[in-house]
Amino acid sequence: MTEKRKLVRVVSTAVPIDKANIDTDQILPARYLKATTRESFADKLFRDWRFDAEDNPVPDFVLNDTRYTGEILIAGHNFGSGSSREHAVWAIVDYGFRVVVSSFFGDIFKNNALNNSLLPVQVSETFLRKLFDAVHNDPSTVIEVDLEKQTISAPKLNLSAKFDINPYKKVCLMNGYDDVDYLVSMKDKIEEFEKTRKNDFSIPASKEQA
Amino acid sequence: MSKPRTLFDKIWDAHIVHQQEGYPAVLYIDAHLIHEVTTPQAFDGLRARGLPVFRTERTWATMDHNVPTKDQDKPIAEPLSRAQVEMLSKNCKEFGVRLYGLGHPYQGIVHVIGPELGITKPGMTIVCGDSHTSTHGAFGSIAFGIGTSEIEQVFASQCILQYKPKTMNIRIDGTLGKGVSSKDIILYIISKISASGGTGYFVEYSGSAIEALSMEARMTICNMSIEMGARGGLIAPDEKTFEYVKGRKFAPKGEEWDKAVAYWRTLRSDPGAKYDRELIINAEDIEPMVTYGTNPGMGMGITQSIPKESDFAAENERADFIDALTYMGLLEWQGKPLLGHPVDYVFLGSCTNSRIEDFRRIADIVRGKKKAKGVEVFVVPGSTQVARQLEKEGLADIFRAAGFDMRGAGCSACLGMNEDKIPAGKYCISTSNRNFKGRQGPGARTFLASPITAAAAAITGKITDVRELL
Numbered sequence: 001m002t003e004k005r006k007l008v009r010v011v012s013t014a015v016p017i018d019k020a021n022i023d024t025d026q027i028l029p030a031r032y033l034k035a036t037t038r039e040s041f042a043d044k045l046f047r048d049w050r051f052d053a054e055d056n057p058v059p060d061f062v063l064n065d066t067r068y069t070g071e072i073l074i075a076g077h078n079f080g081s082g083s084s085r086e087h088a089v090w091a092i093v094d095y096g097f098r099v100v101v102s103s104f105f106g107d108i109f110k111n112n113a114l115n116n117s118l119l120p121v122q123v124s125e126t127f128l129r130k131l132f133d134a135v136h137n138d139p140s141t142v143i144e145v146d147l148e149k150q151t152i153s154a155p156k157l158n159l160s161a162k163f164d165i166n167p168y169k170k171v172c173l174m175n176g177y178d179d180v181d182y183l184v185s186m187k188d189k190i191e192e193f194e195k196t197r198k199n200d201f202s203i204p205a206s207k208e209q210a
Numbered sequence: 211m212s213k214p215r216t217l218f219d220k221i222w223d224a225h226i227v228h229q230q231e232g233y234p235a236v237l238y239i240d241a242h243l244i245h246e247v248t249t250p251q252a253f254d255g256l257r258a259r260g261l262p263v264f265r266t267e268r269t270w271a272t273m274d275h276n277v278p279t280k281d282q283d284k285p286i287a288e289p290l291s292r293a294q295v296e297m298l299s300k301n302c303k304e305f306g307v308r309l310y311g312l313g314h315p316y317q318g319i320v321h322v323i324g325p326e327l328g329i330t331k332p333g334m335t336i337v338c339g340d341s342h343t344s345t346h347g348a349f350g351s352i353a354f355g356i357g358t359s360e361i362e363q364v365f366a367s368q369c370i371l372q373y374k375p376k377t378m379n380i381r382i383d384g385t386l387g388k389g390v391s392s393k394d395i396i397l398y399i400i401s402k403i404s405a406s407g408g409t410g411y412f413v414e415y416s417g418s419a420i421e422a423l424s425m426e427a428r429m430t431i432c433n434m435s436i437e438m439g440a441r442g443g444l445i446a447p448d449e450k451t452f453e454y455v456k457g458r459k460f461a462p463k464g465e466e467w468d469k470a471v472a473y474w475r476t477l478r479s480d481p482g483a484k485y486d487r488e489l490i491i492n493a494e495d496i497e498p499m500v501t502y503g504t505n506p507g508m509g510m511g512i513t514q515s516i517p518k519e520s521d522f523a524a525e526n527e528r529a530d531f532i533d534a535l536t537y538m539g540l541l542e543w544q545g546k547p548l549l550g551h552p553v554d555y556v557f558l559g560s561c562t563n564s565r566i567e568d569f570r571r572i573a574d575i576v577r578g579k580k581k582a583k584g585v586e587v588f589v590v591p592g593s594t595q596v597a598r599q600l601e602k603e604g605l606a607d608i609f610r611a612a613g614f615d616m617r618g619a620g621c622s623a624c625l626g627m628n629e630d631k632i633p634a635g636k637y638c639i640s641t642s643n644r645n646f647k648g649r650q651g652p653g654a655r656t657f658l659a660s661p662i663t664a665a666a667a668a669i670t671g672k673i674t675d676v677r678e679l680l
Contacts, residue, residue: 020530021405021505025646030627034276034290036250036297048648053634076526078406081439081505082646083625084341085248086357107375107409107441108341108355115359166373168233179359180259183367186228186236190264190369193227193238201462201470202240202334203267 005117006176010098010145013070016135017062022075023082024109028091030083041091063095067139071098074131078102080109089116099145101152103128114169115179121145121152127161134159147174214480217446218377218412221352221477225335227369234371240334240351241268242364243320244307246298247275247627248339252361253301263305265368270329271302271309274319278629279590279617282312291628305365318593318619321345321561325429326595328458332447332474337364342561342643344435347444348428349451350477352412354442375441376410376486379479381417384493389677391571392427393563393641393660395419396434397499397509399491405507409439411487414479419493420445425454426567433562434643437506446478498676500548501645501658503534508645509658512675518544537647538655539635548657548673553639555632556581556668557650558614558661559590560624560642566599568641568661573605575665575679576612582671587614588630590622614668626651639667 032044049061057064073092079102080088089112092100100118103125113120123131134141134157145152147170153160171177183190215223228236249271256263263269276291286292295312302309310316316323321342324330330346336353337343339361346353356370363370382395400407413435420428428445435443452471455461462470497511510516516535522528535541543551558564558572569591581587589609591597597619600606606616623630624642626649632638634653641664645656657673666676 018526019533020526023505023644023646025625025644025649029648029652030275030625033247033627034294036294038251038254048652053652076530078409078439081405081409082341082436082644084339084355084357086251086339086359089357104406104409106406106439108357112357112359115357166232166234168371179363179371180255180261180366183236183363183369183371184261186367186369189228189236190238190367197224197238199224199333199473200240201331201466201473204460204462205466 004176004178007098007117007119007173008147010071010119011142012072013068013140014072014074014131014135014143015062015068015070016074016132018076018132020076021078021081024080024085024088024106025082027080027088028085033085033087035087038090040094041087042094042096045091045095068135071096072101072143072145073097073099074101074128074135076102077104077125079105081106084108084112086112086116089113089118093118101128101131114173117173119145119147119173121163123152123161123163127159130159214483216377216479216483216485217350217414217444217477218352219483221333221335222374224333234373236369237335237372238369239268239337239364241270241324241329241336242368243324243329243336243338243343244269244271244361245275245320245338245340246273246294248358249301249361250294250297252358252365253305255362256305256365259366261366263307263365266306268368269307271298271307272317272320272323273298273311275621275625276628277312277620279620279622282618288629315594318595319561319564319621321433322564322592322596325349325425325454326458326593328455328461331455331461331470332451333477337370341436342433344440344442345429345433345561347432347435347442348425349455350444350447350474352442352444355436375412378408378411378413378440378487378489379485380413380415380489380491382415382419382491382493383417384419385422386419386493386496389498389662389680390496391660391662392423392430394496394499396431397501397506397658398496400434400438400506401499401509403438403489405437405505406439408435411440413440413443414485415443415445421448424567425450426565429565430562434506437643447474498660498663500663500673502538502540502543502548504537504645504647506643506645506658508534512549512663512673513547515545515547516540516543549675551673552637552671553585553657553667553673554636555638556585556587556664557590557623557638557640557642558588558664559592559622561592561621562643563641563661564590564592564596566596569596569600569605572661572665573608575662575676576669577608579612579669581613581668585668585671587668588617588623589614590617591619593619623650625649626654639664639673
């Protein structure tokens with residue numbers, strides 16, 4: 001069995017990136033996709049927003065603003081659109097985030113996040129605005145994310161909302177379970193499917209291998 | 211009488227190995243296409259678990275993202291790229307996966323070689339660690355991009371865990387106008403429903419305008435499904451599909467072919483099948499398109515004007531719009547068309563538009579002409595087979611005579627990962643799929659357009675209504 005990091009409850013301050021349509025090319029530019037290992041991508045996260053062409057930190061980018069820290073990233077609508085690169089999720093995780101909050105996520109990004117114990121919390125646009133305002137007004141605002149109860153709240157401000165997660169992934173995240181183990185445990189069913197299926201023309205009968 | 215099903219439902223249902231209430235489906239994958247960038251960590255995962263690749267005969271590898279498009283017969287100069295490409299060779303050898311690597315006659319962009327070799331066929335499930343895997347849906351298959359953890363799932367079990375997405379039917383009726391191509395259809399759709407408007411959906415494209423398209427034009431549309439957030443897009447197979455697949459390397463032969471076609475003919479949405487969402491578009495409303503911003507939804511008809519800041523109601527929308535226009539250097543162009551805006555580079559390539567038909571259309575515009583002074587034009591065929599065909603048909607000579615830079619097959623300047631990049635601040639009109647900030651290189655500014663609109667700009671040196679050149 002491969003045990004993954006468990007995620008049950010995160011209580012932390014947050015880092016707000018108030019921009020919509022942040023695609024995975026922004027989260028991790030393609031030139032950093034040359035890695036062949038699961039090395040740390042933390043210093044590549046938002047590289048072109050964090051650093052200028054001479055590698056000097058861009059002072060007004062939020063990751064360079066020492067007032068904002070924490071394990072929760074808050075971002076605008078349609079976060080993680082574009083390329084399927086899981087490296088974008090690895091970079092966010094390696095940097096130290098455990099939760100990403102947005103009003104909307106790219107599909108593939110969401111799956112990749114869940115496969116890396118990074119919890120995508122989708123809230124309404126109105127709630128997202130309130131969170132942005134709360135954190136902008138007071139960077140020390142503590143946010144609580146409770147996966148068991150599926151709630152996100154800022155207790156001091158009386159802000160609270162429910163969020164959805166599929167039941168299978170909830171169990172996986174809370175217990176550190178892994179999809180590959182689950183699938184490999186299905187081997188008999190998979191082989192049975194292969195034997196009994198009809199209309200499979202995907203590989204020519206000759207089993208030609210080039 | 212069973213419930214009418216959509217094309218998507220039929221293929222999905224035929225691939226469910228196991229479905230537990232509340233759990234994602236265990237979905238069987240017919241073909242797994244892999245490349246050098248998103249697989250090394252998945253192979254490492256297999257090694258750590260002591261697992262083999264479960265079905266090597268259903269796995270195909272090539273090299274595309276990270277390869278240079280010059281001197282492909284020499285070792286790759288850039289050490290990290292070379293290491294990644296060598297890693298793929300090593301992994302394929304160790305795990306027994308067939309590889310069409312650099313120098314192999316079948317090498318090319320994964321979404322070009324799949325159809326070209328007949329790997330892609332109707333009724334299949336196809337995945338690849340690349341979001342543009344949606345391309346293969348043009349053949350009436352369920353094809354979508356996956357992350358590296360999911361690649362490891364498919365390696366280990368030939369299955370993937372998926373919740374069934376919602377379905378959307380986008381029907382395009384009518385006849386396309388002169389100079390309007392399938393790239394314009396998809397850019398038009400995305401401009402209407404936004405870069406996130408398709409998220410959570412699998413899209414079926416239908417209607418007379420889709421039926422009239424060639425297979426290659428259909429691939430362009432399905433390819434960019436992801437640019438509206440949709441996981442994939444598909445088109446019901448028809449005689450054109452069968453004709454395209456017939457005789458290709460991995461196509462069924464003889465009696466098996468007849469059986470296959472008989473089955474493939476059943477792959478259409480039943481009358482009365484329900485979609486979660488439907489959208490109807492008139493082909494006549496579409497003109498050649500161009501994007502002005504930093505996501506593919508920020509597009510417009512070539513004669514239309516860029517919006518103005520005051521057109522946006524919400525403060526954060528205004529801020530995002532100004533941010534995009536600032537990046538593009540187009541603040542002064544608000545409320546004006548892009549016609550006449552100079553371009554520095556023209557990129558003719560990518561998994562969206564690098565098939566032989568794309569280059570034939572481009573050649574029709576370019577034949578006997580020269581590129582504009584100061585403009586650099588990259589011609590990057592989608593596969594080594596396309597590159598050969600360009601030479602054979604004399605198209606490469608037309609492009610060379612025009613002063614275009616003929617290159618070898620690969621992803622090239624679509625994604626600013628390999629050596630081919632657009633310099634900071636320069637404008638590139640591109641037949642690729644993404645105009646994100648930095649996509650074609652740090653600071654590069656991208657206008658997305660069809661192959662012939664890009665070709666027109668190559669000749670004039672500025673954004674041009676290609677209809678004037680026809």
